[in-house]
Amino acid sequence: VEEQRVALITRKTPFYAEGGGQVGDAGFFEISSDAGRTHRFKVEDTQRSGEFVMHLGRIEHGTVTVGEHATLTVERGRRERIAANHTGTHLMNHALREVLGEDVEQRGSLVSDDRLRFDFTHSKAMSADELARVEMLVNAAIARTMLVDALVVPLELAKGIHGVRAVFGERYPDPVRVVSVGAKVTDMLAEPANPKWRECSVEFCGGTHTRSSEEIQHFAILNEGASSAGVRRIFAVTGTAAHAAEATATHIEQRLAAARKLTGEALAEEATAIASALAELPVSTVFRHRMEPAVAELRERAKEWRKAQEGANRDVVVAQARTIAEEMSGAMIVASISGADPAALLSALSAVRAKRPESAILLMSADEAEGKVAIAADVPKAIQDKGLKAGDWVRAAAEACGGKGGGRPDFAQAGGKEPARLPEALRAAKAFAGARIGE
Known part of the structure; x- marks a missing residue:
């Protein structure tokens, strides 16, 4: 039965059998055979069955025979x-x-x-x-x-x-x-x-x-x-x-104090990390309750910074869109915008639409760091009637840069996964629209 889990019963035992909500003891037996050999039995758990205390575990080497003498040792630290x-x-x-x-x-x-x-x-x-x-x-x-x-x-x-x-x-x-x-x-x-x-x-x-x-x-x-x-x-x-939980709490508190001096992206990243640590690491719930307002304040500061960044970024993106609207015209406008997330790209699309309401517009923006391409298109009714639908248009562009998407005939969004293929996607979008409206 070596390596198999078995139960050994002894005449006397110092092992505590599971009961009253307390788990059973672990430890080991040193068993002496009549031949003078010593065998070792590792006790993994102790349970009670009727009047018997059952030591559950594995014989690490040798064999065990009924009647052999054993020295029983409880795992003291446990x-x-x-x-x-x-x-x-x-x-x-x-x-x-x-x-x-x-x-x-x-x-x-x-x-x-x-x-x-x-x-x-x-x-x-x-x-x-x-x-x-x-x-x-x-x-x-x-x-x-x-x-x-x-x-x-x-x-x-x-x-x-x-x-x-x-x-x-x-x-x-x-x-x-x-x-x-x-x-x-x-x-x-x-x-x-x-x-x-x-x-x-x-x-x-x-x-x-x-x-x-x-x-x-x-x-x-x-x-x-x-x-x-x-x-x-x-x-x-x-x-x-409990001491480890207290030490973890002290470390989180020190990180929080240091984070109050941060600004910008560093503040945003550290606020998220501290909130995760507070929620997931083993710390006193009393400490967690005490720290939650301070962490919330830190995350609010990070949120305000992100909003300010998004606003500034949106202004830059819209400025690019206005330049595109001034420089491009005709039935079809296909262009790329630098640094636009999906929300900012919609603002850019609206800016071009305001200047060129008669044009079918498709804008794209690549994010190399995130490995994403944002795509959005707007097609007026007159050009839809010629056969160009916004949902089909963005799908063709997305497929050219490893993505997918679709939407309504008048408006649609899509996403790609290969920013390096942005030039290819722009060419695909122009070819797709040109084949339908004759440009």
């Missing part, structure tokens, strides 16, 4: 990251109740080594201020180096602890494991009705946890959104992942 995320989940659950009220109930969770997911009852999206307060409360608890304690106690006694949290609809064993952050469970059992326990996170939980809140290091909410009707979902990270 376990620690999971524990930090699990204790962070408990602190966040407690903070949500503080911020949103007592009616908040857990509806599900997933605790893995790279992040945590938490579903809870709430009728609407959390505000930026509410998210900031939750994040602040969790990080304040981390900074206080609060004790994390766990004890298995009779279910009825556990239920009597003031402020204890449990998952709605979950059936708990008796006795049940109680996990507290901020006080010893024995102290809670000695005075179960003491209202001060409300200040602690205390839940029924069988998962792995840190020994103190300090081991969580840092906490960041990455996203909050709807899970289902009346249920919200939060994704968050702790430890090095």
Whole structure:
């Protein structure tokens, strides 16, 4: 079975089997055979099947026989990251109740080594201020180096602890494991009705946890959104992942500060890049909410610059069009315009039409950088009656420069993909029109 995924069952195990929203442990076995050889089994996941804990993975070399002795090693770093995320989940659950009220109930969770997911009852999206307060409360608890304690106690006694949290609809064993952050469970059992326990996170939980809140290091909410009707979902990270999110946020903030000094095309490009980074990179949603107005302001400045550029460019293009109208006449006018995008080319077409209403007009503009050719044509009714249709005309021109298009008999647009073939396209347009109107 080497390289095949198998399940191994041992008499005892330190591996945590998936349950209570927490993923199963990973690690490896060192298996000693009677012949003195050692085999290695890589554990990729741990699941429970009835009373058995199943270690799922692959035998990296050798074979495994029932009855052989094994040394089991849990992947410690992964376990620690999971524990930090699990204790962070408990602190966040407690903070949500503080911020949103007592009616908040857990509806599900997933605790893995790279992040945590938490579903809870709430009728609407959390505000930026509410998210900031939750994040602040969790990080304040981390900074206080609060004790994390766990004890298995009779279910009825556990239920009597003031402020204890449990998952709605979950059936708990008796006795049940109680996990507290901020006080010893024995102290809670000695005075179960003491209202001060409300200040602690205390839940029924069988998962792995840190020994103190300090081991969580840092906490960041990455996203909050709807899970289902009346249920919200939060994704968050702790430890090095939360520190990385904070470092990314700092870098974005520095880029934003530098971008405020930019102008022109550099401003436009950096505004787009920062907006993409803020939307796509893993940063605290609290930071994202805080930065959105500044990014919006930056993009508005870039938008105003683009409008000014387009206006200036349109003026240049229209000036070229007026020169063409003065220098060319007759039934057919075919010409190229420098630096015109499709919108500016329409302005040019209107300028020529104003001077030469009796002419069939086709204008083209090549953009070498973008690898595009813009084409537009206007044909008056009298020339349409001779057989020249604008849609057919632009199609013939576009095909000569690797493109396509069409439109109405009186007006049409098209696009090409080979700017280098602009002269060829101009010749094709003249030949096509000339064959129909006799020029």
